[in-house]
Amino acid sequence: MKAIVEEGxxxxxxxxxxxxxxxxFGDDGLAEAYAEVTAENEEEAKAARDSCPVSVIDIR
Known part of the structure; x- marks a missing residue:
């Protein structure tokens, strides 16, 4: 799976x-997804998506 931090x-x-x-954090100071979501970190990645206060994380 892939995580994406969208604009905002x-x-x-x-x-x-x-x-x-x-x-x-990228060079611009904004969050970025730099690695694939794997079976080992899928739960944590989804928790990260759910904790985003502006809902700009998508996991596909």
């Missing part, structure tokens, strides 16, 4: 804190 990120860090295996 507010750099709160919720996703990075919840699942650093998939999310990190």
């Amino acid at each position: 990120c507010i750099s709160c860090g919720a996703c990075v804190g919840e699942c650093p295996e998939v999310f990190r």
Whole structure:
């Protein structure tokens, strides 16, 4: 699966804190998904998506 941080990120860090295996801060200070969502981190990635206060994370 793939995680995508769509436009509108507010750099709160919720996703990075919840699942650093998939999310990190990019050079622009906004969150980005840098790794695939795997069976091992799927639960954490979905929790990161659900914790996003502006709902800009999609997992496909």
